[in-house]
Amino acid sequence: MNKLLALAAAAALTTGAQAQGSKAELDAVQRAVHVCASCHGENGNSSKALIPSLAGQLREYTIRQLKDFRSQSRSETDIQAYMWGISALLSDEQIEGFADYYAAQKPAAGKSTHSKLEAEGKAIYEKGLPAKGVLPCKQCHGDNAEGAAGFPRLAGQRADYVYKQLQAFRTPLRPHGVVMRNEIAAMTPQQLKAVAAYVQSR
Template identity: 45%
Template sequence: MKKVAQLISLGMLLVGSACHDIERSRSVDNPAVAGKTIALQVCSNCHGVNGVSVSPTFPKLAGQQREYLMNQLADFKTHSRVDPNAKRFMWGFTHLSDGQIEEIATYFASQHAILGEPGDPMLIDEGQKIYTSGLSDKGVVACVSCHGQRGEGAGPFPRLAGQHADYIEKQLLIFQHSDDRPRGAPMKAVCTNMSEHDMRAVAAFVEAFPQASGIATTEPTDQ
């Protein structure tokens, strides 16, 4: 009986210790908490555990460029990015350390990106032409020049392939009509003469990046 009582006491001690660790890990303002823990316990509430968000309000982060994610987290931390949803959902992350930012970005960049479902074929076809060739009559340069043949992005230029079309369209409008994105000057120049239909078309294309385009693949990128 004494041995049983000791085992029960040890079990209770371990359970109590585990709960304590869980609570401590949720103290995300503690610089000792790993960035991956924050990604799994906090960021996942909106962006999904694997970075594949369900709601287009929140961008997919899976397979996103690590440098791009670090830049955006830094802008949220300093309140440099002032678009409405940045203020609403991300301005509270002023406590993140540089190490935590790097770890969060590394975690989501390493996750498998997933493409969206194809939409209107005619709209996607229009979007492909804009993505690959731009709109010369409007002075709109091709998206492929910065975001890559497969929409994978590079460094500070984000991955677009698989991103929610609604989110892409909303960001293009923000770039066009405001200076709420501190690193958005190049995109503002690109978007200046785009119509909302142009934006909707390119957003539909990059969300699905159909195999038929000949420039995309459904295989995830490894960061």
């Protein structure tokens, strides 16, 4: 992971933005996805623990995240370092272009690494923790963690990244995650790790 790559993506986009019109913007998106791939993986399937996969992600969610980076409202340290610079240069049309591109890519199969932890996570994912007011995750993220409308796909996302986001929701760094903050308020770190392991395995 390298900040120079973020600068290269910014440069690719600026060159495209100088030409007028949506055709030129789409060309710029095509060039820039190669740069996105250096971190997010070929076709948006990441092989790095702390970099999310974008393949198969729901369009609406990707659009909202890129806009939240551009307005600097989503502000975890790595987002500031790697995503603020690139997103600052994006037009709404380019953001939609990236979201369409990644929504159409085929997500890689999930990776199972810890079956006992995954079983614990599956129970929470499907049934919630009624005594603690934790809703079943599937109610919003889909039966197979495939996502739905504004709710992101989680299936196959690396457990390290997922756990890190669940912690971020407890801070003011993801203001659009207030639903998630309430959802996980009563969960222990062990329970968060369990659901993270489970969604990675899907």
